[in-house]
Amino acid sequence: xxxxxxxxxxxxxxxxxxxxxxxxxxxxxxxxxxxxxxxxxxxxxxxxxxxxxxxxxxxxxxxxxxxxxxxxxxxxxxxxxxxxxxxxxxxxxxxxxxxxxxxxxxxxxxxxxxxxxxxxxxxxxxxxxxxxxxxxxxxxxxxxxxxxxxxxxxxxxxxxxxxxxxxx
Amino acid sequence: xxxxxxxxxxxxxxxxxxxxxxxxxxxxxxxxxxxxxxxxxxxxxxxxxxxxxxxxxxxxxxxxxxxxxxxxxxxxxxxxxxxxxxxxxxxxxxxxxxxxxxxxxxxxxxxxxxxxxxxxxxxxxxxxxxxxxxxxxxxxxxxxxxxxxxxxxxxxxxxxxxxxxxxxxxxxxxxxxx
Amino acid sequence: xxxxxxxxxxxxxxxxxxxxxxxxxxxxxxxxxxxxxxxxxxxxxxxxxxxxxxxxxxxxxxxxxxxxxxxxxxxxxxxxxxxxxxxxxxxxxxxxxxxxxxxxxxxxxxxxxxxxxxxxxxxxxxxxxxxxxxxxxxxxxxxxxxxxxxxxxxxxxxxxxxxxxxxxxxxxxxxxxxxxxxxxxxxxxxxxxxxxxxxxxxxxxxxxxxxxxxxxxxxxxxxxxxxxxxxxxxxxxxxxxxxxxxxxxxxxxxxxxxxxxxxxxxxxxxxxxxxxxxxxxxxxxxxxxxxxxxxxxxxxxxxxxxxxxxxxxxxxxxxxxxxxxxxxxxxxxxxxxxxxxxxxxxxxxxxxxxxxxxxxxxxxxxxxxxxxxxxxxxxxxxxxxxxxxxxxxxxxxxxxxxxxxx
Numbered sequence: 001x002x003x004x005x006x007x008x009x010x011x012x013x014x015x016x017x018x019x020x021x022x023x024x025x026x027x028x029x030x031x032x033x034x035x036x037x038x039x040x041x042x043x044x045x046x047x048x049x050x051x052x053x054x055x056x057x058x059x060x061x062x063x064x065x066x067x068x069x070x071x072x073x074x075x076x077x078x079x080x081x082x083x084x085x086x087x088x089x090x091x092x093x094x095x096x097x098x099x100x101x102x103x104x105x106x107x108x109x110x111x112x113x114x115x116x117x118x119x120x121x122x123x124x125x126x127x128x129x130x131x132x133x134x135x136x137x138x139x140x141x142x143x144x145x146x147x148x149x150x151x152x153x154x155x156x157x158x159x160x161x162x163x164x165x166x167x168x
Numbered sequence: 169x170x171x172x173x174x175x176x177x178x179x180x181x182x183x184x185x186x187x188x189x190x191x192x193x194x195x196x197x198x199x200x201x202x203x204x205x206x207x208x209x210x211x212x213x214x215x216x217x218x219x220x221x222x223x224x225x226x227x228x229x230x231x232x233x234x235x236x237x238x239x240x241x242x243x244x245x246x247x248x249x250x251x252x253x254x255x256x257x258x259x260x261x262x263x264x265x266x267x268x269x270x271x272x273x274x275x276x277x278x279x280x281x282x283x284x285x286x287x288x289x290x291x292x293x294x295x296x297x298x299x300x301x302x303x304x305x306x307x308x309x310x311x312x313x314x315x316x317x318x319x320x321x322x323x324x325x326x327x328x329x330x331x332x333x334x335x336x337x338x339x340x341x342x343x344x345x346x
Numbered sequence: 347x348x349x350x351x352x353x354x355x356x357x358x359x360x361x362x363x364x365x366x367x368x369x370x371x372x373x374x375x376x377x378x379x380x381x382x383x384x385x386x387x388x389x390x391x392x393x394x395x396x397x398x399x400x401x402x403x404x405x406x407x408x409x410x411x412x413x414x415x416x417x418x419x420x421x422x423x424x425x426x427x428x429x430x431x432x433x434x435x436x437x438x439x440x441x442x443x444x445x446x447x448x449x450x451x452x453x454x455x456x457x458x459x460x461x462x463x464x465x466x467x468x469x470x471x472x473x474x475x476x477x478x479x480x481x482x483x484x485x486x487x488x489x490x491x492x493x494x495x496x497x498x499x500x501x502x503x504x505x506x507x508x509x510x511x512x513x514x515x516x517x518x519x520x521x522x523x524x525x526x527x528x529x530x531x532x533x534x535x536x537x538x539x540x541x542x543x544x545x546x547x548x549x550x551x552x553x554x555x556x557x558x559x560x561x562x563x564x565x566x567x568x569x570x571x572x573x574x575x576x577x578x579x580x581x582x583x584x585x586x587x588x589x590x591x592x593x594x595x596x597x598x599x600x601x602x603x604x605x606x607x608x609x610x611x612x613x614x615x616x617x618x619x620x621x622x623x624x625x626x627x628x629x630x631x632x633x634x635x636x637x638x639x640x641x642x643x644x645x646x647x648x649x650x651x652x653x654x655x656x657x658x659x660x661x662x663x664x665x666x667x668x669x670x671x672x673x674x675x676x677x678x679x680x681x682x683x684x685x686x687x688x689x690x691x692x693x694x695x696x697x698x699x700x701x702x703x704x705x706x707x708x709x710x711x712x713x714x715x716x717x718x719x720x721x722x723x724x725x726x727x728x729x730x731x732x733x734x735x736x737x738x739x740x741x742x743x744x745x746x747x748x749x750x751x752x
Contacts, residue, residue: 028446028685058576060686060697060714079686079699079714083587086594090686111576114722122410137403137751138287139252146286146411153411155286206376208383208405209748210430210512213474217500217510220493235376250751253383253404256375282423285408306511 004085006031009053016046030088037093041103048108055089057081061115063123067149073097074123104130122147190328198323200229204240208247211274214306215246223309228316237263248276249289261296266331269319272298273312275305367391375404382747393732398725406751413711417676418444426512429749432471432692434463434515439689442597443698444518447685455643456520457599458636465629470499471692472622475744479619480551482741483560488547495543498536505529519653520646537634561615565727565739575723578716579694580621581743585613591690603632615742652678676706693717693744717749
């Protein structure tokens with residue numbers, strides 16, 4: 001059954017979700033499909049339950065911040081894997097920065113629980129219907145989303161760094 | 169005649185040895201330090217190698233690791249301390265009974281190490297007083313042993329009244345410790 | 347009846363009335379040194395666990411944000427500190443990710459050298475995990491024996507890169523120096539004597555009646571739940587699914603080697619322990635094959651844009667000087683693009699998702715950390731088991747705090 005490749009996945013996706021598959025490409029051999037964020041749950045369900053494709057393993061879920069892309073600042077990236085056919089697919093959903101909300105995939109994949117909490121912690125993406133959306137790695141009292149590009153790496157409140165030694 | 173260690177100044181006779189109390193107590197304390205391994209990350213694995221049979225920290229009296237702060241003398245902080253972990257470390261230090269020493273093992277515990285980020289405490293001496301710093305990332309077991317030996321020197325030569333002195337109390341207050 | 351309020355960092359998380367028999371037990375974050383810093387608040391009925399709520403992040407060091415600041419060859423030390431028991435695997439995975447993005451093809455000799463180093467690291471990682479399972483059941487002797495063997499592995503790493511634990515081994519395009527005769531001698535010695543010592547450890551623990559009674563049926567998980575939770579690595583193989591990245595998406599010439607993938611049946615602690623035991627033996631066989639069939643050649647690939655030129659050329663020729671300067675300053679020409687590369691780490695599929703915009707530093711680097719993903723299943727695995735089984739389940743899952751929090 002190893003004649004299932006990237007082309008078959010793309011064809012199946014276009015057949016069922018034609019208007020919601022916004023673009024597709026294959027950087028370095030990995031099929032990358034951009035989907036409409038409001039239909040992400042249907043897409044994940046479809047790929048999970050599809051008898052032939054069997055893309056039923058969620059490898060990774062993360063986000064990327066593109067501050068210059070107006071209206072599409074936060075990209076939520078899903079990596080799926082079909083162990084039976086050995087194909088990997090990357091799904092991307094772009095969200096605007098003032099309302100970064102997308103449905104949670106926890107009902108389909110239990111693995112998404114903590115991955116979505118981490119994405120919320122770092123980027124502020126709100127996953128609707130998540131069972132327990134709160135910060136996971138940072139302190140609960142933190143009031144900003146540190147991995148967004150506008151925030152610095154270092155602790156801003158430090159006052160003991162001597163600029164002479166740091167070349168500033 | 170085998171000389172196992174340096175003996176302190178004192179009066180020696182047939183079957184007895186008289187010296188001052190603080191020297192005897194210092195000797196006893198220095199050679200039976202019970203460490204509390206507060207191991208958070210990579211330095212913890214080097215500590216496990218130090219406790220292993222090749223480098224063997226148990227020779228220095230640290231045979232019994234105590235994970236309960238109530239029964240430990242030496243707090244060995246090994247690994248990165250994040251800001252989230254800071255209150256936990258402070259509480260563990262508080263729970264230890266006097267006399268207690270703190271050994272900061274590794275670059276992360278001494279100064280934040282390579283992690284100059286928003287979530288890492290830049291050195292545990294921001295929240296608890298530290299006696300000896302062991303640099304390295306991670307330090308070799310020999311370096312950790314040297315750190316313990318320096319603590320032994322401190323324990324051997326410490327005056328019995330030090331923990332009750334004004335200066336010590338003021339230092340603890342500067343860290344907001346009771 | 348009394349009221350119970352659970353607070354997390356000062357904030358009220360849940361509040362309920364409980365009847366007198368149920369107790370709340372806090373496990374961590376200061377564990378006995380072996381496991382790392384994570385906290386579990388358990389609701390126990392006597393000794394039986396009803397619910398568990400894990401809290402992590404006590405060693406969050408912001409690797410992903412740190413990686414956006416550092417040039418590509420300076421990120422290797424950060425990857426060291428992910429799964430620090432087997433840091434060479436993390437380093438090699440990172441080098442392979444950058445090579446994939448930049449389109450560099452390394453020679454077979456470099457591949458085989460990488461395989462030897464990665465399998466040694468895998469043996470070191472599994473030795474820690476299995477010794478620690480022994481320690482948690484009270485068998486301290488195995489720990490001391492196996493840590494002596496780990497010292498020999500550390501000596502071998504030192505011969506190649508100079509460091510024991512956080513190795514920063516290898517470079518983009520190969521290795522910094524070839525395997526010395528000292529290393530080959532140590533490796534041959536290790537391959538000759540380690541199997542006997544490992545058999546001693548095996549004979550102490552594996553068929554020991556007390557050990558088997560403690561770990562069989564402790565913390566089981568079914569294959570369906572494990573796949574749904576995103577398990578990979580020895581934890582998944584213990585449930586019966588034979589997924590191994592080295593076989594499914596071979597990298598670094600793993601397809602040339604002949605090895606089996608051990609799988610378990612029930613997914614309990616004993617199966618996880620046994621899978622790791624067998625994987626150690628398979629790794630020894632892979633190292634033997636790599637050493638016997640090592641092709642001739644250089645220990646690096648000729649990619650002067652990424653790999654430092656030899657020092658005598660730097661002093662003599664202009665191009666070498668310019669390349670040296672650019673690489674040290676971090677101006678390596680990595681093309682824009684996004685790539686996902688996965689290696690089989692000690693705990694499972696360690697993935698690197700790298701997005702580059704053509705600049706000096708990555709635009710986004712995300713680590714797909716296996717520990718983080720499978721630790722979510724811990725509350726489900728210990729529900730209904732005894733407290734001592736919960737401790738064993740945690741140590742058999744081999745949760746490394748550095749990889750959990752990144």
